[in-house]
Amino acid sequence: MSKTISIDGQSVPFEEGQTIMDAALAAGVYIPHLCHNPEFTPHGSCKLCTVKVNGRNVASCTMPAVEGQEVLNDTEELNADRLALTQMLFVEGNHLCPACEKSGNCQLQAVAYYLGMMSPHYNHFYPQREVDASHPDVILDRNRCIYCELCVRASRDADGKCVFGMSGRGIGSSLVVNSASGRLGDTNLAVTDKAVQVCPTGAILIKGKGFTVPIGRRIFDHYTIKQIQTGGGPHE
Amino acid sequence: MTFELETAANPEKLRRVVIEPVSRVEGHGKVTLLLDDDNRVHQARFHIVEFRGFEKFIQGRPYTEVPVLVQRLCGICPVSHHLGATKAMDMIIGAKLTPSAEKLRRLMHFGQILQSHALHFYYLASPDLLFGFDSDVAKRNIVGVAAAFPDIARQGVALRKYGQEIIRLTAGKRVHGTGAIPGGVNKNLSREERVFLRKDIDQIVSWSQAAVELIKRIYTGNPDFHNGFGYFKSSFMSLVRDDGALDLYHGGLRARDEHGQDIFDHVDYGHYWDYVHEEVRPWSYMKFPFIRSRGREEGWYRVGPLARVVNCDFIPTPLAEAERKVFREFGGGSATQATLAYHWARMIEMLHAAEGIQELLLDNDLSGDDLVNTGTPALRGVGVIEAPRGTLIHHYRVNEDGLIVRANLIVSTTHNNQAMNEAVRQVALQYLDGQEVTEGLLNHIEVAIRAFDPCLSCATHAVGKMPLEVELVDAGGNVVSRLNKAPDGRCGV
Ligand code: SF4
Ligand code: FES
Numbered sequence: 028m029s030k031t032i033s034i035d036g037q038s039v040p041f042e043e044g045q046t047i048m049d050a051a052l053a054a055g056v057y058i059p060h061l062c063h064n065p066e067f068t069p070h071g072s073c074k075l076c077t078v079k080v081n082g083r084n085v086a087s088c089t090m091p092a093v094e095g096q097e098v099l100n101d102t103e104e105l106n107a108d109r110l111a112l113t114q115m116l117f118v119e120g121n122h123l124c125p126a127c128e129k130s131g132n133c134q135l136q137a138v139a140y141y142l143g144m145m146s147p148h149y150n151h152f153y154p155q156r157e158v159d160a161s162h163p164d165v166i167l168d169r170n171r172c173i174y175c176e177l178c179v180r181a182s183r184d185a186d187g188k189c190v191f192g193m194s195g196r197g198i199g200s201s202l203v204v205n206s207a208s209g210r211l212g213d214t215n216l217a218v219t220d221k222a223v224q225v226c227p228t229g230a231i232l233i234k235g236k237g238f239t240v241p242i243g244r245r246i247f248d249h250y251t252i253k254q255i256q257t258g259g260g261p262h263e
Numbered sequence: 264m265t266f267e268l269e270t271a272a273n274p275e276k277l278r279r280v281v282i283e284p285v286s287r288v289e290g291h292g293k294v295t296l297l298l299d300d301d302n303r304v305h306q307a308r309f310h311i312v313e314f315r316g317f318e319k320f321i322q323g324r325p326y327t328e329v330p331v332l333v334q335r336l337c338g339i340c341p342v343s344h345h346l347g348a349t350k351a352m353d354m355i356i357g358a359k360l361t362p363s364a365e366k367l368r369r370l371m372h373f374g375q376i377l378q379s380h381a382l383h384f385y386y387l388a389s390p391d392l393l394f395g396f397d398s399d400v401a402k403r404n405i406v407g408v409a410a411a412f413p414d415i416a417r418q419g420v421a422l423r424k425y426g427q428e429i430i431r432l433t434a435g436k437r438v439h440g441t442g443a444i445p446g447g448v449n450k451n452l453s454r455e456e457r458v459f460l461r462k463d464i465d466q467i468v469s470w471s472q473a474a475v476e477l478i479k480r481i482y483t484g485n486p487d488f489h490n491g492f493g494y495f496k497s498s499f500m501s502l503v504r505d506d507g508a509l510d511l512y513h514g515g516l517r518a519r520d521e522h523g524q525d526i527f528d529h530v531d532y533g534h535y536w537d538y539v540h541e542e543v544r545p546w547s548y549m550k551f552p553f554i555r556s557r558g559r560e561e562g563w564y565r566v567g568p569l570a571r572v573v574n575c576d577f578i579p580t581p582l583a584e585a586e587r588k589v590f591r592e593f594g595g596g597s598a599t600q601a602t603l604a605y606h607w608a609r610m611i612e613m614l615h616a617a618e619g620i621q622e623l624l625l626d627n628d629l630s631g632d633d634l635v636n637t638g639t640p641a642l643r644g645v646g647v648i649e650a651p652r653g654t655l656i657h658h659y660r661v662n663e664d665g666l667i668v669r670a671n672l673i674v675s676t677t678h679n680n681q682a683m684n685e686a687v688r689q690v691a692l693q694y695l696d697g698q699e700v701t702e703g704l705l706n707h708i709e710v711a712i713r714a715f716d717p718c719l720s721c722a723t724h725a726v727g728k729m730p731l732e733v734e735l736v737d738a739g740g741n742v743v744s745r746l747n748k749a750p751d752g753r754c755g756v
Contacts, residue, residue, distance in 0.1 A: 110574075125334070125335065126331050126332035158323055158324070158325070160664035166665075167327075235327065235447060235665075237328070237444050238330075238331060239444060239447055239449050239450040241435050242434075242436055243450075
């Protein structure tokens, strides 16, 4: 007999070693998340996936599933917290959706829609961040980085390269690249690398593509992020 | 000419009237009049209040983003900025457009001309023209037009909506779409979409004809008044096709003086700066462009519908061409320099746009799949297009990485800056000089500005709308009285 946890009263089976997030996704239950991508080791930094387990807040992407857990996920309170976290992500960086080519394919934007975000609510930080376009095929726009470290993990674990890394802490964090000059063009990044494909926002983009996909044919024109991430469409 | 009204000799002794901002003009226009105790006009200036450095803002951004970003400059003609910037980016990637791409962009642009001209004429100008410039201010708006002339208002709304549908289907959204991309477009028009648009196009053409008839009837019904209102002569500048035809999407620059003589013709706009310079004056944020060969004083010019219809040798669609001839011949050519004739020329262009759409919708290239081209990249790109209100210049430099290092935009309102000042001064002299200032009289000034431009926000590269405030200030700078106007034209003290 397989083991189960309960998420919002629904019984969800899991295998030994799975996290709550793994079990939920396998069962088609959506827990909002940004820094998690099932292809990579969990990171637990964005906290969007926070759920209540037996009354305590935990990050579901890092919390192992344990027989009998009572998990609260889709509650007003948790979704309000998730909304606030998302709004903070928006004001911490410079996210100008109307002029961003990732618009319509962006997970940050899609999560914001899912959570019913109508405005950023908080004051914008308007940080000064650098755009690095020195690579012939790839552009790194740090204005849109949410420090999920998916590119860091992908470059290290899938590409075996370690092109990306984080430097600094907290609000002083920044995404750095592994070259003496500090420029992306001087790293060994290739446009085909997994690290280039994995960014949930428009921080890492392939050059010259721009707005080639028309409005109406972008992923989130047709699906919610919940549908996409629980198997209702391609995983971006 | 009224250059002497640009700066008064002894401003400290004069009373100041500020019209701020001009109502039914989108953006922050401001007119200041300096009057003496007998209400004689000593100085009249039209200026833009707000400035937001858009050229600065896009520095360091990838060039691919700019055509979408620049649309935020203007709420009325975002598509013109979108296409102007994309044309510049075509040059940066060195691409020559495929027939499908060019036709789809032309269609998008016709849609834009149609919706913007309809908005300008029906929503913003027709209340003045139908009711009178000093008619009851409470009714002098589109709601008043809808009550008194329901058919006219309905047609205006429908024309605008149809233009927006064209934009939606070519750009993906009614406002701020993404259709044009460097080297081409990102979508074609399916056969179903063309069938859908073809359903109403004959009606749109005939309503556009009705619009020309309407302005013609109004204009020729009181020819001396309409010809003489804010009258002055100037040079004109516009794009024309190789054969001299009106072309709103692409062509060479033509400038003709007030006698119709060429100043330059078929100029490659990739070097516009050899022909047009911009002057900065201390009292205005907006620059004053002038034609180099004619110098600062004499070199100013007008752009927009009147300039285009007068400058071109013919209009390449039959109904609009017939109307162009009527217009040119009216009163022995007396309307060809008139301020209010802008509206007449505007409606002729709207008819041309409707006919152009009708013709394009039959073209199978619109449903073609060959949509994007590439070429040999360059570091500089210039895109020029005839936006609804006139010639629009987008000029960019990028670095080797494809990031914008410099941008210069010259928008229609800026080209017309001197001309609008001229119109304001003429009207001030004609109607306000020596009179007790009333809302109706002040509206005459706004009527002159609205002939050119309902939209000032893009000229200072700022976005916004505000109600109107008129202040009468005495020589000591004290506010004597104040008049407030809501965006719908309603007044309150
Ligand atoms: S660049 Fe993208 S993938 Fe990398 S840390 Fe930033 S948001 Fe995450
Ligand atoms: S998805 Fe779990 S912390 Fe980001």
